[in-house]
Amino acid sequence: MRCCKKKFKSLTELVLLLCLCFSIFIVNAEGILATKTESKLVEDGYEILVDFKITLPPSVEDALIRGVALNFVSELKISRSRWYWMDSDVIQTEQQSKLTYNALTQQFRISRGTLFQSFPNLETALHILGHQSSQPIAISTFGGGSGYIAKLLKSETKFTAYAQMRLDTSQLPKPLQVNALTNNDWNLESEKHMWTIHPEVTKTEGINKP
Numbered sequence: 353m354r355c356c357k358k359k360f361k362s363l364t365e366l367v368l369l370l371c372l373c374f375s376i377f378i379v380n381a382e383g384i385l386a387t388k389t390e391s392k393l394v395e396d397g398y399e400i401l402v403d404f405k406i407t408l409p410p411s412v413e414d415a416l417i418r419g420v421a422l423n424f425v426s427e428l429k430i431s432r433s434r435w436y437w438m439d440s441d442v443i444q445t446e447q448q449s450k451l452t453y454n455a456l457t458q459q460f461r462i463s464r465g466t467l468f469q470s471f472p473n474l475e476t477a478l479h480i481l482g483h484q485s486s487q488p489i490a491i492s493t494f495g496g497g498s499g500y501i502a503k504l505l506k507s508e509t510k511f512t513a514y515a516q517m518r519l520d521t522s523q524l525p526k527p528l529q530v531n532a533l534t535n536n537d538w539n540l541e542s543e544k545h546m547w548t549i550h551p552e553v554t555k556t557e558g559i560n561k562p
Contacts, residue, residue, distance in 0.1 A: 382409045382537075384482075384517050386545035391513070397488035400428060402515040402545070404482035409537040412519075413474065415528065422451040423523040426484040426516070430549065433510040442511065443489055448520070449481055484517065516544045 388403040404426070408416070416422055426449070430442040450463040459470045460477035471477040518541035521532040532538035 382407045384519075384540055384542035386515055386517075386542055389513070389515065389545065389547050391549045394488055397490045399488050400430070400486040400513055400515075400549070402426075402428065402484045404484065404517045404542060406478045406482045406517075406540075408474075408478070408540075411535070411537045412540070416451065416453050416474075417455075419453065419455070420525065420528065421523070423520040424449045424451065424481065425518055425520050427514075428484065428486050429514045430489070431512050431514070433512060443486065445486055447484060451477060451481055482517070484515070511549045512546060513549050514544055514546050515542075517542045 384407075385405045386402060387405045388401075390401040392399055392401070406424075412422070426447045427445070428447075429444040432442050447464070452461050452463070453459075454461060454470075457470070459472060460474055461468055461470045462477060462481050469480070471480065519538065521529055521538055524532060524538070528538070
């Protein structure tokens with residue numbers, strides 16, 4: 353009898369541990385995560401593409417369904433690191449995207465400036481919303497002149513790209529702005545993802561993040 357009680361206790365502890373691990377997994381699954389970066393040459397120059405996986409907490413998704421617009425901001429920056437001088441920005445861009453839900457048509461809409469696109473479900477909308485890209489960057493932007501000294505300095509130059517995406521809580525309705533100060537569900541911001549790019553490479557290159 354005592355042995356059965358011990359086994360039951362051990363089984364109960366195991367179940368509680370598994371439930372705790374599952375809860376932690378669910379919490380970690382929510383938010384914004386950079387999953388893929390791609391650097392490639394296109395017809396108009398050099399282009400940077402970033403994919404973010406966006407998972408909304410239930411409370412945020414519920415607010416969206418109830419008519420609250422969610423504004424996301426994605427930032428992309430490329431810096432030139434040089435051993436002989438301070439770092440400088442090659443390009444720095446910011447893109448704003450608005451996600452809304454239309455209860456009448458039961459569709460989700462992404463608006464970027466005057467452009468918009470509708471989707472039948474949230475999963476598809478978030479997938480498209482997470483796909484961010486820079487304007488083509490002229491290849492000459494990465495250059496530094498010609499000649500032996502210029503080539504030597506260029507060989508010591510390192511280009512680093514930074515990408516980040518967040519929910520802009522400053523554009524939420526006032527009551528939700530106050531709630532966002534104490535509720536981590538509204539603190540949706542990816543870590544700053546950083547990777548090295550090589551402008552001299554003329555083929556498409558991808559960097560996948562596990």
